[in-house]
Amino acid sequence: MAEKSHAPLFETKPAKNLFIFRSYAVSVFAGIIFIFCYRVHHLPEPNTAARWAWLGAFFSELWFVIYWFVTVVVRWNPVHRRTFKDRLSQRYEKVLPGIDIFVCTADPVIEPPTMVINTVLSVMAYNYPPDKMSVYLSDDGCSDLTFYAMLEASRFSKKWLPFCRKFNVEPRSPEAYFKSAAESLDDSLKRQEWLSMKNLYEDMKQRIEAMAELGRVTDDMREQHKGFLEWDSVSSRRDHQTIFQILIDGTDSTAVDDEGQPLPTLAYLAREKRPQYHHNFKAGAMNALIRISSKISNAPIILNVDCDMYSNNSDSVRDALCFLLDEENGHDIAYVQYPQNFDNLTENDLYSSSLGLINHVEFHGLDGNGGPMYIGTGCFHRRDALSGRKYMPEGETDSLKRERHDQKQDSARVLEETCKTLADCAYEENTDWGKEMGLNYGCTVEDVLTGLSMQCRGWRSVFFKPERNAFMGVAPTTLLQSLVQHKRWSGGDFQITLSRHCPFLYGHGKIPLKLQICYCNYLLWAANSLPSLFYVTVPSLCLLRGISLFPKVSNLWGLPFMYVIAATMVYSATEFMWTCGSTLRGWWNDQRMGLYRRTTSHLFGFLDNILGLLGVTKSTFVITEKVAGDDVSKRYKQELMEFGTASPMFTVLTTIALINVSCLIGTMLSLAMHGHAIDQLAMQISWCGLLVYINLPLYNGLFSREDEGRMPTSVTYKSAIFALLAFALAWV
Ligand SMILES: O=c1ccn([C@@H]2O[C@H](COP(=O)(O)OP(=O)(O)O[C@H]3O[C@H](CO)[C@@H](O)[C@H](O)[C@H]3O)[C@@H](O)[C@H]2O)c(=O)[nH]1
Numbered sequence: 167m168a169e170k171s172h173a174p175l176f177e178t179k180p181a182k183n184l185f186i187f188r189s190y191a192v193s194v195f196a197g198i199i200f201i202f203c204y205r206v207h208h209l210p211e212p213n214t215a216a217r218w219a220w221l222g223a224f225f226s227e228l229w230f231v232i233y234w235f236v237t238v239v240v241r242w243n244p245v246h247r248r249t250f251k252d253r254l255s256q257r258y259e260k261v262l263p264g265i266d267i268f269v270c271t272a273d274p275v276i277e278p279p280t281m282v283i284n285t286v287l288s289v290m291a292y293n294y295p296p297d298k299m300s301v302y303l304s305d306d307g308c309s310d311l312t313f314y315a316m317l318e319a320s321r322f323s324k325k326w327l328p329f330c331r332k333f334n335v336e337p338r339s340p341e342a343y344f345k346s347a348a349e350s351l352d353d354s355l356k357r358q359e360w361l362s363m364k365n366l367y368e369d370m371k372q373r374i375e376a377m378a379e380l381g382r383v384t385d386d387m388r389e390q391h392k393g394f395l396e397w398d399s400v401s402s403r404r405d406h407q408t409i410f411q412i413l414i415d416g417t418d419s420t421a422v423d424d425e426g427q428p429l430p431t432l433a434y435l436a437r438e439k440r441p442q443y444h445h446n447f448k449a450g451a452m453n454a455l456i457r458i459s460s461k462i463s464n465a466p467i468i469l470n471v472d473c474d475m476y477s478n479n480s481d482s483v484r485d486a487l488c489f490l491l492d493e494e495n496g497h498d499i500a501y502v503q504y505p506q507n508f509d510n511l512t513e514n515d516l517y518s519s520s521l522g523l524i525n526h527v528e529f530h531g532l533d534g535n536g537g538p539m540y541i542g543t544g545c546f547h548r549r550d551a552l553s554g555r556k557y558m559p560e561g562e563t564d565s566l567k568r569e570r571h572d573q574k575q576d577s578a579r580v581l582e583e584t585c586k587t588l589a590d591c592a593y594e595e596n597t598d599w600g601k602e603m604g605l606n607y608g609c610t611v612e613d614v615l616t617g618l619s620m621q622c623r624g625w626r627s628v629f630f631k632p633e634r635n636a637f638m639g640v641a642p643t644t645l646l647q648s649l650v651q652h653k654r655w656s657g658g659d660f661q662i663t664l665s666r667h668c669p670f671l672y673g674h675g676k677i678p679l680k681l682q683i684c685y686c687n688y689l690l691w692a693a694n695s696l697p698s699l700f701y702v703t704v705p706s707l708c709l710l711r712g713i714s715l716f717p718k719v720s721n722l723w724g725l726p727f728m729y730v731i732a733a734t735m736v737y738s739a740t741e742f743m744w745t746c747g748s749t750l751r752g753w754w755n756d757q758r759m760g761l762y763r764r765t766t767s768h769l770f771g772f773l774d775n776i777l778g779l780l781g782v783t784k785s786t787f788v789i790t791e792k793v794a795g796d797d798v799s800k801r802y803k804q805e806l807m808e809f810g811t812a813s814p815m816f817t818v819l820t821t822i823a824l825i826n827v828s829c830l831i832g833t834m835l836s837l838a839m840h841g842h843a844i845d846q847l848a849m850q851i852s853w854c855g856l857l858v859y860i861n862l863p864l865y866n867g868l869f870s871r872e873d874e875g876r877m878p879t880s881v882t883y884k885s886a887i888f889a890l891l892a893f894a895l896a897w898v
């Protein structure tokens with residue numbers, strides 16, 4: 167009996183079939199050694215163009231091997247986790263800890279209020295005692311429309327929560343639920359309830375959208391809640407006082423749903439913004455929420471979600487608690503990170519937004535090597551760890567059993583007033599907030615940096631991927647959006663590499679070396695750009711002058727090259743289709759996006775950092791668009807690449823594509839005319855051909871499309887000039 171009470175709440179298992187990957191890695195490593203022998207033994211004459219190109223290829227390959235080694239470390243020891251929620255209920259149902267849920271939004275146009283409240287409703291409806299949950303929305307857009315939508319949501323929740331309980335609804339975002347679930351309920355009474363709930367939701371949605379269309383909240387609506395008065399003194403979203411409103415006060419015994427069950431607390435916050443203070447983007451918003459919630463509910467667990475990431479699995483809180491409450495192995499876990507999943511992907515994931523590799527492969531690997539990164543959304547934290555406390559092996563056991571804050575006797579109105587100052591700009595002056603406390607400032611991937619800090623303070627983290635996806639968000643639906651998002655990520659990650667937070671320095675002696683290496687899988691994205699740029703241009707340009715950078719196919723030295731390339735492609739495609747459950751085309755799209763990101767997002771992220779170090783630029787957080795126009799969505803659904811805008815990123819892509827296609831055609835013509843043997847250049851020509859092939863959608867956008875999503879002519883001209891310049895350079 168005693169043994170049973172200590173049965174673990176979760177279990178960890180190593181991944182299966184690891185020998186396949188390990189044999190691949192070992193054999194490729196052998197191939198790589200041969201490649202380097204070849205490079206060193208066949209150096210061309212000094213002071214020739216061939217010599218420089220050769221050295222360039224050598225150093226690029228050296229870099230790729232270093233990076234490849236990182237990806238091998240990531241994949242060496244993956245683990246999978248399983249939870250036992252029934253044991254959690256048996257042991258803890260009566261004493262479940264409180265949980266504070268933070269939702270962040272920043273712009274009512276890019277992130278429409280209906281989307282925001284769907285996320286809010288989905289988390290309010292978790293299968294968890296509502297009196298133990300509090301939901302806080304941070305609105306960096308300071309929009310009365312969002313506030314109005316929250317008011318609607320607070321009313322709607324009184325019906326939605328009982329409905330979810332009664333029919334065990336999944337997912338609990340009304341929009342997603344009514345979109346996916348057919349009204350197949352056979353019982354006519356149920357059917358009626360279902361329909362009336364759907365109508366109720368549609369009506370609310372319509373009211374909110376009408377108000378958004380109007381662009382302001384109508385006067386009769388404004389009279390319904392005193393909170394709207396706050397907007398009388400808002401001059402702009404970048405210059406206003408703190409607005410904090412408790413819409414549902416969970417401690418109030420009259421705050422109940424239509425079945426008389428308690429409701430979760432629901433609060434709206436727009437922290438103070440003043441032009442003279444940096445607001446530190448999402449990190450600033452989260453820190454304001456940490457402070458304010460500590461005065462209201464002060465729950466020991468904090469869940470953080472982006473406003474577009476609704477809960478898709480009502481048991482996620484319980485799953486997360488299985489880790490955090492485990493008596494044997496839970497006390498040093500700072501956070502439980504769920505994967506980011508998306509519900510707007512196309513069949514073959516045109517822009518490779520599914521994060522398939524991260525979710526199915528890499529994060530299991532990080533988990534096995536010391537713990538996944540914190541990736542900003544879908545993450546359950548221990549409040550203490552997030553607030554900045556170091557892990558202490560003794561005395562951890564009670565940290566989750568803390569009571570609500572003493573001030574709970576105060577009425578909501580009094581609390582609102584006393585809490586406001588906590589979200590004022592000046593509050594953080596001369597404090598450790600943003601440094602040692604809360605989320606870290608100064609980095610566009612505040613999440614990754616914060617997770618690393620927690621791990622360096624002695625905490626562990628776990629990655630949990632339940633069978634039913636825990637969260638579903640919105641992935642970028644245009645090429646440019648995706649590239650810009652990756653620029654923020656790779657630039658931010660690289661910033662960490664160059665700073666004192668570089669895992670090898672900051673994490674030295676604090677986190678395992680293998681985890682430090684794993685971080686490089688992401689922190690070196692930006693650094694990949696230069697060797698990649700070399701590899702997709704110089705070998706092709708060399709063709710024009712007949713400079714050969716690779717051995718003959720018939721030569722024995724050709725074997726290691728061909729083996730390494732073929733094995734890596736086959737392994738990567740298999741991994742993508744088998745482990746990530748994608749299609750072959752999905753893999754090919756991922757390869758294309760990998761190439762595009764390396765040569766644009768990562769390059770620009772790299773340059774940004776260099777300029778940042780020189781003090782020329784300051785990084786900003788460009789919010790990812792969550793709605794697209796009708797035409798754009800149509801093309802997205804058809805998996806037709808969206809260009810459409812004249813962006814420098816497209817100029818880079820087009821220039822590279824033009825260089826490759828010209829080199830390929832030029833070389834073929836000259837070979838045909840002079841009748842030279844193809845053997846010496848075969849590998850280089852194949853590489854160039856592959857680049858042309860992967861770029862087919864781009865040529866299509868350049869030359870044969872008529873729709874709005876084609877490549878703008880200005881980009882084509884600019885790129886043609888750059889390509890000509892490259893040819894001229896190649897000749898000198
Ligand atoms: O000044 C800001 C800017 C953004 N956000 C919020 O931050 C979240 C993420 O922004 P989004 O534009 O959707 O960026 P993504 O690239 O999708 O976000 C990923 O990457 C970010 C770091 O770059 C993390 O913060 C996110 O959690 C993670 O999902 C959204 O909820 C925004 O509302 C704010 O609250 N304030």
Ligand SMILES: [Mn+2]
Nearest residue numbers: 472474640790
């Ligand atoms: Mn997002």
